[in-house]
Amino acid sequence: MATIVQIDPTQQLDPFKSVKKIPTHEFFTSGHRTCQGCESALVMKMMVKAAGPRTIVLGSTGCMYVANTTYYSTSWVVPWMHTQLGSSGSAALGAAAGLKAQMRKGKMKQEPINVIAFCGDGGGADMGLGAISATMTHPDYNLLILLYDNESYANTDIQLSGSTPWGANTTFSTPGSVKRIMHHRWKKNMAGLMAVGHPTCRYVATICMSYGLHGMNSIRKALTIGGPTFIHSLDPCPKGWDYDPIQSHELGELAVQCGIWPLYEVEDGKLRLTGRTQQIADGKIPRKPVRDYLLRQGRFAHFTNDDLDYFQSKIDQMWTKWLIPGVIPFEKDLAADNPPA
Ligand SMILES: Cc1ncc(C[n+]2csc(CCOP(=O)(O)OP(=O)(O)O)c2C)c(N)n1
Ligand code: SF4
Ligand SMILES: [Mg+2]
Numbered sequence: 189m190a191t192i193v194q195i196d197p198t199q200q201l202d203p204f205k206s207v208k209k210i211p212t213h214e215f216f217t218s219g220h221r222t223c224q225g226c227e228s229a230l231v232m233k234m235m236v237k238a239a240g241p242r243t244i245v246l247g248s249t250g251c252m253y254v255a256n257t258t259y260y261s262t263s264w265v266v267p268w269m270h271t272q273l274g275s276s277g278s279a280a281l282g283a284a285a286g287l288k289a290q291m292r293k294g295k296m297k298q299e300p301i302n303v304i305a306f307c308g309d310g311g312g313a314d315m316g317l318g319a320i321s322a323t324m325t326h327p328d329y330n331l332l333i334l335l336y337d338n339e340s341y342a343n344t345d346i347q348l349s350g351s352t353p354w355g356a357n358t359t360f361s362t363p364g365s366v367k368r369i370m371h372h373r374w375k376k377n378m379a380g381l382m383a384v385g386h387p388t389c390r391y392v393a394t395i396c397m398s399y400g401l402h403g404m405n406s407i408r409k410a411l412t413i414g415g416p417t418f419i420h421s422l423d424p425c426p427k428g429w430d431y432d433p434i435q436s437h438e439l440g441e442l443a444v445q446c447g448i449w450p451l452y453e454v455e456d457g458k459l460r461l462t463g464r465t466q467q468i469a470d471g472k473i474p475r476k477p478v479r480d481y482l483l484r485q486g487r488f489a490h491f492t493n494d495d496l497d498y499f500q501s502k503i504d505q506m507w508t509k510w511l512i513p514g515v516i517p518f519e520k521d522l523a524a525d526n527p528p529a
Contacts, residue, residue, distance in 0.1 A: 195415055196288060198330050199242065199300045201408035207401055215241060220263040222255040225433025227423040227440060228308075228336045231397050232256065235304065235334055236266055238404035239411055243302040244283055248316060249273040250308035251343040252336060273311045276333055277319030280305035280416075284329035302411050303331040309351035310341040313378050323416050324386035330414040332407070335378060338425035346428040350376040353448075354502070355495055356487045358428070363490040374502065379420040380515035383454035391417040393453040393462075398424075398440025402463045406453065413455070422449045430486025442481040445473075447503050452512065459516060478503050 204210050215236040222229040232252055236243060245268045247253050253270050256263050271279035284303045290296040307316055312335040320333055340358050341347040348358040353375050357363055361370035383392040391413045395403035403421065410417035424439040426432070431439065443449040444464045451465040460466075467473045479496045482488040491499075510516065 195328060196291075196330060197300050198412055198414035199240070199302060201238070201240070201412045203405040203408060204238075204401060210401070210404065211237065211240075213237070213241070215239075215243070215265040216256075216263050217265060218263060219261045220256045221258050222251060223425075223427050223433065225424075225426040225436040226251070226255075227397055227425065227436050228252055228338055229256075230400075231334070231336050231403070231421050231423055232263075232306070234397055234400055234404050235306070235407055236264075238407040239302045239304060241266060242299065243267075243304060244269070244287075246271050246276065246279040246283055246303070246305040248276040248279070248305070248307040248311040249343070250311055250341075251338070252306060252308065254343050271305070274315035275319055276305040276307035276312060276316050277321070277323035280331040280333055281323045281326060281329060284331045288329065300330070303329075304334060304411075305331065306334045306336055308342070308349075309335065309337040309339060310347075310349045313337070313351045313376050314349050320382075320418070321385065324382060324389040324418060325416075327388040327390075327415045329416060330411075332410045332417045332419065334407070335418070335420045336423050337378075337421060338423045338428055339375075340425070340428045342425055342428045351378070354499065355491060357430075357490060358487070368490055368492070369495065377512070377515060379418070379452075379454075380512040382418040382420075383459075383512065384515050386416075386418075387457065388415065389418055390415045391453065391455050393419050394422070394449065394451050395419055396422045396440045396444055396449055396451070398437050399444065399451070399463050402451065406462075409453075409455075428487070430489075431484055435484060439481065439484060442476065442484070446476040446478045446481045447507055448478055448481060450506070450512075454512075459511060461511075475507070 216233040243266045291298050348360045355369045379394045391410045393406040395406050397403045424436045451463040452461045468475045
């Protein structure tokens with residue numbers, strides 16, 4: 189017989205109905221040294237604004253640690269702790285378990301406190317994957333892991349990670365005159381991996397803070413549902429992607445609009461496309477060509493037309509063959525592939 193696990197109450201964070209309803213209080217404020225146009229810094233600001241004041245934030249090494257806590261200054265207004273590069277999962281689980289024990293022993297007031305651990309793509313999709321995966325199998329602790337994905341090990345000068353797109357120019361994959369494409373692997377599918385491999389994780393979502401209300405409401409939903417939850421955010425990074433910082437917001441929108449970054453959530457095993465992605469899938473707005481997105485970034489400046497066509501064919505394949513790319517079959521298409529007898 190399955191063990192029934194008692195999950196502690198969570199804060200009931202209703203979605204913000206519109207941008208006008210978003211509170212003006214800031215819990216991630218001035219004092220950081222991220223680059224101009226850094227979308228990951230925006231993610232931190234919106235993440236903790238969505239969560240509210242009764243929140244503990246834990247962050248693994250990376251730009252969002254180093255640039256946010258330099259020389260005894262910090263932009264965090266809520267309690268914050270640094271954790272080692274690969275240990276956002278362990279830190280989240282440990283903090284949630286510690287709070288639970290303190291409250292059970294009467295050493296702290298019983299109240300729901302949000303525990304959010306963030307990690308970069310290097311820290312989350314590569315180095316800390318094991319700890320995150322283990323944490324997602326503990327249904328009796330309330331915590332959120334937010335992976336902010338700038339598609340490189342940005343803080344140490346833009347080395348490629350398992351989340352770097354095919355062909356991108358990084359300090360580990362600089363195009364040369366003999367060999368143009370130096371990175372041949374397709375981006376790792378973290379949200380799909382978390383959703384499919386961890387039935388104890390009740391909520392997984394992809395977000396991009398160019399759609400801020402959507403991103404904040406996904407965070408509020410994750411924290412309200414409780415148990416271990418996971419959100420993957422795509423964050424344009426002017427330094428690593430090589431573009432003028434003024435374009436950050438637009439690039440995030442383009443990533444969604446060209447279909448390279450589908451927005452979806454998996455709640456209790458049920459998949460739902462969200463935001464612009466849903467509108468594209470419903471045929472309400474067209475999916476833009478991926479070249480519109482790639483050619484805005486210096487990291488793809490060496491692409492030939494053949495490279496762009498190949499990239500487009502991979503995105504098309506994601507959209508026609510998979511609903512969560514690479515993991516969950518797209519039902520509409522499966523039906524077409526296998527017509528009823
Ligand atoms: C175990 C370990 N290896 C290497 C480093 C050096 N290091 C510090 S930050 C960083 C980059 C992390 O990349 P990511 O998690 O993607 O975060 P980003 O810097 O892109 O925000 C690296 C490799 C470290 N701190 N710890
Ligand atoms: S390198 Fe990228 S992620 Fe790091 S602070 Fe600069 S813009 Fe932000
Ligand atoms: Mg990174």
